[in-house]
Amino acid sequence: MLLTTMRMDSRTNNSSGHSTRRQILAAMGGAGAVSLAGCTGGGDDDGDTAGDDDASGSDNEITVAVGANPDTLDLAQSNDAPSNAVYGHLVYQTLVANDYDLSFAPQLATDWEVADDEVTWTLQLREGVEFHNGDEFTADDVVFSVERFRGTVNDDIVNSIAEVNVVDDFTVEIVTDSPQAQFLTDMSSLYIYPEGAEGLSTTVAEDDFNFEGGSVGTGPFELDTFASEDRIVLSRYDNYWAEEENPWQTATFQVVTENVSQEEAIQNGEVDVIDSPRAFQLSQWNDDEIVDIEAVGFDLIGFPTAASPFTNQKLRRGMARLVNRDDVIEAIYSGRGTPLAGPISPGLTAFYDQDFTDRMHEEFVGFNVERGNQLIQEALEEEGVEPPINIEVRTNVNEERELWMQEVTQTWDETESINAELNVIDFPSLVDFITAEDGLAQSSDIVIGIGWTGGSDPNGHIEDLYATENQVPEGNNWSLYSNEEVDSLIAEGQETIDTDARVEVYRELQEILIEESPHAWLWTTDRIHVVDPESIEGWSPHPNSSLRFDGIFAPERDSITQPL
Structure with a gap:
């Protein structure tokens, strides 16, 4: 349920929109159309760099090139994928873990059951677990952690919990x-x-704990070094609870924001894994260098629904109808994706239905230039707004996202109703803008392009983004969307246990959302990593972007990356 960042190539951004759509899509065809940039490996003040020790040749250090460092090391306050992917589960852990097939595996809880009343859950906790500060893990820490999450941006995780009782x-x-x-x-x-950690409070605003100075999790690694916008270094925690031996003394996540620079880094033997290869340039890699998996989550365009003319759903649907999803997937993602109509992606199996998606495209948001222009014109007339309207299209620096946002921006700009200009900024700044009370929520002329990881349950694809109670700053409803029927169906979807009945709830939910289109849902694409097959084996990216590096050492889910 967290924001996902995609990484970028640093070639000059053409925000003026002067390049033609044909040029943009043609640029996908070969490396000659894309300027290359040097590696941005960046060192610490002492001159150390990720490549100095030849990490790829070391048996006890794994080095991964990532597009962004964690935004925060306090995961109770994290709502971005890099924080969870790099730090969650490797350093801090949860009661249960999302397995690679999106089922659940024991982590700090070894067993669980729900009573006949369907509201009382009893969880058996793992014994012999030690926090990084030496405290023993007990039931009191679960009580403390539930309270610590209350009132945070992740309150939706615990807001349905009425009681937490220590049995023993x-x-x-x-x-x-x-x-x-x-x-x-x-x-x-x-x-x-840990309840007893000095400086930690159940109210995060009252914390006096230096998260950048050390970690107090239960994971297989503990924090060694955190250099914002450069790297995070994790060291093996020798008192980790698992019987299996962690083969890695150190896991280093080196920030390399540019896709091309990541590719250069692994080709030069500076890193073992890159998480952002260009999908349209996969032909440069051998088969044993590419590891991919069908992902959950989606890319979206977000509208400020509380501000005219975006209060009119016809404008939002019309703009969505001008996006040729199939062409973008083929040109930019080499066909490794699925066009979406709503926020449920194929990775959610029973909750995704292709026939339903096709019908929603036909009725509401599918590519149709004539109908899209007609809806936009009708909306502006109803709102009493003289065309053309001026729109800034804002996204984060990332080659693939920049390219499809250029395509979308130019498509809108070519209409008689819209003047559109692309603005590309760094990912942390984009997150700050969309989560601020006075950011996207108060804008009348800015739309954003970003991704959402969603997770393993359909509720994670909907509640935090569209429930009225989760409007910023309380949650991630950045568009200030509000619909009482949607709120009621979200609650019904949470409370419906039978899968078939629940599928119908989310079908109804999606139909309302798609018709009103607070967002334009675009596509879900495969998770693609490139590895050095001569330095590691067994690399397994998780379908959830927030968990994509768990497989470095996740023995409870039968996933351990081994050095060669």
Whole structure:
């Protein structure tokens, strides 16, 4: 349920929109159309750099090139994918873990059951677990962690919990205020903190703990070094609870924001893995260098629904109809993606239906230039706005995202109703803009392009983005979308346990959302990593972007990357 960043190539951004659509899409065809940039490996003040020790040749250090460092090391306050991917589960852990097939595996809880009342959950906790500060993990830490998440940007994880009762040191009872179908999904996002850690509080605003100075998780690694916008270095925690031996003394995540620079880094033997190869340039890699998996989540365009003329759903649907999803997927993602109509992607299996998606495209948001222009013109007339309107299209620096946003921006700009200009900024600045009360929520002329990881349960694809109570700054409803029927169906979807009945709830939910289109849902694409097959084996990217590096050492999910 967290924001996902994609990485970029640093070639000059053409925000003026002067290049033609044909030039933009043609640029996908070969390396000659894309300027290359040097590696941005960046060192610490002492001159150390990720490549100095030839990490790829070291048996006890794994080095991964990533597009962004964690925004925060306090995961109770994190709503971005890099923070969770780099730090969550490797350093801090949850009661249950999302497995690679999106089922649930034991982590700090070894077993669980729900009573016949469907609201009382009893969890058996793992014994012999030690936090990085030396404290023993017990049921009291679960109580503390639930309270610590309350009132944060991740409050939706715990807001249905009415009681947390300690049965004994290693048994906890959690009572929800109603049946919660996504309970285990929530528990897979509730990071556990030690109650006795000095400086930690159940109210995060009252914390006096230096998260950048050390970690107090239960994961296989602890924090060694954090250099914002440069790297994060994790060291093996020798008192980790698993029987399996962690083969890595050090895991280094080196920030390399440019896609091309990541590719150069792995070709030069400076890193073992890159997480952002250009999908349209995969032909440069051998088969044993590419590791990919069908992902969950989606890319979207977000509209400020509380500000005219974007209060008119016809404008939003019309703009969505001008996006040729199939062409973009083929040109930019080498066909490794699925066009979407709504916020549920194929990775959610039973909850995704292709026939339903096709019908929603036909009725509401599918590519149709004539209908799209007609809807935009009708909306502006109804709002009493003289065309053309001026729109800034804002996204984060990333080659693939920049390219499809250029395509979308130019498509809108070529209409008689819209003057559109692209503005590309760094990912942290984009997150700050969309999560601020006076950011996207108060804008009348800015739309954004970004991604959402969603997670393993359909609720994670909808509640935080579209529930009225999650409007910023309380949650991630940046568009200030509000619909009482949607709110009611979100609650019904959470409380409906039967899968078939729940599928119908989310079908109805999606139909309302798609018709009103607070966002334009675009596509879901495969998770693609490139590895050095001569330095590591067994690399397994997770379908959830927020968990994509868990496989470095996740023995409870039968995933351990080994050095060669």
